[in-house]
Amino acid sequence: MAETIEALERRIDELRGAVREAVLAGDSALTSARRAELRRAEQAWEDELAAHAPRTRAPAAQASLLPLREQVYEALSLLQVPAAPKLIATVHEAFFGSTFPTTRVTSLKRDEERSFRSAPYSRPYYICAALSADYLSPSRGLLAVSTWPMEKRVIGSLSPRVDFLTAAIHVADAIERIPTPPQSARQLLLRFAGNIPGAAPVPGTLAAASPDQIRPDAVRRAAQAELGVHADADARLRKEAADRARRQLQDAEQLFGTAIAPVPAGEARG
Numbered sequence: 001m002a003e004t005i006e007a008l009e010r011r012i013d014e015l016r017g018a019v020r021e022a023v024l025a026g027d028s029a030l031t032s033a034r035r036a037e038l039r040r041a042e043q044a045w046e047d048e049l050a051a052h053a054p055r056t057r058a059p060a061a062q063a064s065l066l067p068l069r070e071q072v073y074e075a076l077s078l079l080q081v082p083a084a085p086k087l088i089a090t091v092h093e094a095f096f097g098s099t100f101p102t103t104r105v106t107s108l109k110r111d112e113e114r115s116f117r118s119a120p121y122s123r124p125y126y127i128c129a130a131l132s133a134d135y136l137s138p139s140r141g142l143l144a145v146s147t148w149p150m151e152k153r154v155i156g157s158l159s160p161r162v163d164f165l166t167a168a169i170h171v172a173d174a175i176e177r178i179p180t181p182p183q184s185a186r187q188l189l190l191r192f193a194g195n196i197p198g199a200a201p202v203p204g205t206l207a208a209a210s211p212d213q214i215r216p217d218a219v220r221r222a223a224q225a226e227l228g229v230h231a232d233a234d235a236r237l238r239k240e241a242a243d244r245a246r247r248q249l250q251d252a253e254q255l256f257g258t259a260i261a262p263v264p265a266g267e268a269r270g
Contacts, residue, residue, distance in 0.1 A: 199218055
């Protein structure tokens with residue numbers, strides 16, 4: 001495992017250099033190809049790391065020593081969808097045994113953007129912004145991981161519900177991987193279940209249910225059933241927005257969004 005990850009890290013370093021060379025040479029086709037190869041290598045690095053991650057809850061003292069960006073990354077990697085700081089902190093506390101003040105996350109995103117702009121692609125991943133599908137501006141309060149596909153990082157009109165259901169499925173999956181899930185993780189699943197019709201094992205019992213009564217497989221089935229209603233339409237909108245972002249935005253803007261230009265007063269009145 002270590003040799004594979006180290007080999008991927010060496011490959012990522014080589015590809016970052018290749019991207020810089022292609023950009024400086026002005027070869028847009030080669031630049032695009034190298035960036036795509038870099039994204040694939042970074043995704044392979046994440047997959048390999050996740051495949052060998054511990055399946056049990058980390059000790060609280062050990063988890064609390066991690067830098068904030070790594071704690072945020074751990075929680076987002078579990079959810080696999082853009083999320084607000086409050087949910088990120090709750091997930092980290094539930095599954096990894098420590099939390100953090102959500103006020104620190106705002107400055108984290110600014111630090112990540114400064115780091116990327118000063119030395120692009122120098123890190124395996126960045127904590128970045130989710131982008132609104134209409135203006136490609138930062139979606140207020142939602143964070144994502146830079147190595148996720150653009151289609152996962154843009155937010156359309158149906159995306160909040162789709163992402164909520166997807167997050168519920170991943171939380172249920174994570175609970176099932178733990179031999180003895182902590183009560184905080186079960187409590188989090190109960191909160192998800194409260195907003196998914198059919199998630200209670202017996203209809204009408206959810207309001208009085210305890211966390212131990214909520215079954216991950218029941219939550220998963222209910223979430224997947226509702227996803228079947230929304231997922232295709234959401235995927236189409238996200239793909240359109242993602243294609244537009246790749247055409248219109250520079251690398252930094254694809255990760256952190258673009259500012260919305262003010263509309264002149266005369267044009268606003270029409």
